[in-house]
Ligand code: MCN
């Protein structure tokens with residue numbers, strides 16, 4: 001099928017605004033009389049609050065209010081931790097610490113003053129008496145008998161014991177020719193959007209408007225309404241332009257309650273904008289996990305069984321939503337695109353006195369991919385195979401589809417092995433290997449890393465906390481001049497939904513792209529929506545837009561038939577017009593139909609028509625009903641899976657430990673591509689984040705729970721100097737059952753990228769006896785590993 005707009009390299013329309021500094025972010029919204037909030041944060045990782053006296057701060061000129069835990073506990077309802085459908089230990093907590101703090105940076109009090117300067121200044125006048133408690137700053141320590149416990153109502157510090165088993169992994173491993181078992185560690189790091197979190201609330205008498213850079217304003221509204229004890233209709237939650245979210249803005253934070261709470265109390269607009277230090281301390285951290293991976297192979301390299309045992313450091317666990325949710329997401333994805341039958345995943349997600357763990361692009365799957373793909377390389381070494389060949393042998397090919405993975409995921413489309421083949425080809429993998437063999441020595445060693453992954457799109461087996469199913473909404477309203485407005489439940493933090501949803505709509509309606517405008521992320525304008533997470537926008541939001549267009553077209557056909565004075569079954573809608581079947585020159589174009597619908601007093605009733613809008617929800621559960629049931633009763637968390645493969649080439653200086661990336665190549669399949677420019681933006685941006693995760697970024701704590709890297713001087717983001725030239729190859733197998741054929745692409749780059757980079761560095765150093773099992777591969781870590789290998793070689797120990 002040829003498309004006019006879908007698949008076109010359309011310039012992202014948001015760019016005109018955002019790149020020229022014309023965007024409107026929360027902090028750009030200026031309402032008269034706005035006052036500002038600042039938050040006092042705990043300097044202790046774990047302590048009782050014995051006394052708190054806001055008096056001296058309140059006495060300062062310009063200070064309007066100081067709120068403490070007891071104010072909030074008296075007047076709001078607690079956040080109720082929701083565990084995304086898994087058996088997690090429950091939690092309740094208030095927006096301000098009531099009598100105990102559990103991590104450095106936890107909100108203890110909030111000051112509202114005439115301006116930000118006064119509010120910040122006043123913080124130091126709040127008198128707080130803490131009684132420090134022993135803190136626990138690592139997952140292993142949290143499991144020790146007698147470790148300080150964070151939540152008194154729990155018997156220990158384990159929030160989730162996860163277990164999934166299929167087949168007989170132990171039996172198969174016992175009989176396997178080659179077994180590889182390693183612990184691979186991923187460090188604590190997180191999303192660093194350019195725009196930090198921000199919130200502005202204004203009490204308009206009977207209603208409260210909250211501007212926030214949330215990834216999902218409608219769910220945000222539900223939670224805030226619940227905490228404030230308001231009906232949802234009394235709240236409007238809207239996100240203006242958002243400068244990146246990457247998962248961290250999917251959570252709902254204490255400030256999201258404090259700001260509207262203060263606005264209601266004071267009757268003035270209240271604004272809070274997080275500073276970067278606060279972002280480090282109080283916005284979710286992520287990724288910190290160590291995973292023991294055990295793989296069993298036949299001598300010929302056939303993968304037979306996979307076992308994993310994971311330990312995740314959740315920080316305090318007090319965050320809405322998800323808590324330990326990334327663990328089941330990782331476990332559900334671990335088979336990746338590999339064929340094998342016997343599988344077991346065990347995991348413990350443990351609370352500690354650190355900032356809560358939450359979503360970061362990849363949502364628990366990045367760590368699992370890193371562990372599995374590192375172990376695959378170590379297995380290739382043991383088997384004496386090229387790491388790419390080992391993967392090619394085990395990846396699902398088109399001939400295997402439909403394929404049910406060890407977790408019960410039913411893969412109907414996708415490229416898997418073909419993606420890896422395409423990435424290898426584009427990277428010139430075989431030539432790189434030849435070059436490596438030709439030039440084995442020297443102080444700069446060439447390393448080549450390969451990795452493959454899947455990306456489950458639109459997680460929704462359990463919906464979100466059982467209260468909201470995972471579906472998406474879209475309404476399309478034509479205006480009298482023939483232009484249309486699309487109201488979608490998605491929310492964009494930079495993903496270009498305004499452009500891609502317009503492309504889908506223009507395509508299906510057969511109209512000009514410029515005739516379509518897209519409205520997002522406002523609970524007063526869009527009936528409902530689930531926003532952005534789990535790379536669901538294209539599939540769920542795109543499919544909802546297709547369905548809404550079809551709904552509109554059904555109405556247009558009636559209208560057209562009435563105008564053409566023929567029976568409805570004698571007309572069709574094609575190329576932007578209602579046409580008489582068999583006589584396509586007898587037609588009425590979209591613009592004319594709409595104009596007549598608005599202007600002609602008799603046409604609408606004559607056509608027996610309802611309002612000229614198209615409306616739809618798209619839910620995947622309905623689509624899944626046609627699929628064969630899993631004979632083992634496994635329930636897959638995701639219905640549709642994208643995939644990706646990456647090749648990284650690097651040079652490692654063995655005297656300094658410095659890694660220089662030479663090239664990153666990715667091939668992927670996200671079904672029908674709506675806009676290659678948007679998809680490239682997704683993948684290149686994600687690969688840059690992968691470089692940061694693999695080489696640079698680390699949130700380091702000392703053993704008393706103090707964060708040591710709370711500035712960009714200590715927490716290193718990749719710059720243009722660190723990111724190598726990148727290439728992307730698109731493979732497209734349209735998703736069956738999904739109107740439009742779209743699958744997600746938002747996270748495959750951050751899932752597969754870090755593994756490829758880690759493997760490249762490890763590959764460069766393997767001949768020197770260095771075994772790298774953890775990230776980030778900072779120069780000091782690489783250098784130390786080299787020294788240790790040298791020492792071992794020198795003492796003849798290995
Ligand atoms: N797209 C496309 N064709 C496809 C698939 C996607 O053209 N077959 C386009 C989509 O239309 C959309 C973009 O690519 O414009 C991403 O789509 P999708 O993969 O569906 O992901 P979402 O829209 O649901 O976005 C969420 C995803 C997640 S979970 C994180 S985390 C993340 C990511 O997107 N955060 C981001 N990418 C980000 N990109 C930016 N710039 N900022 C973030 O905060």
Ligand code: SMO
Nearest residue numbers: 247360361533534
């Ligand atoms: S981490 Mo993305 O918001 O699912």
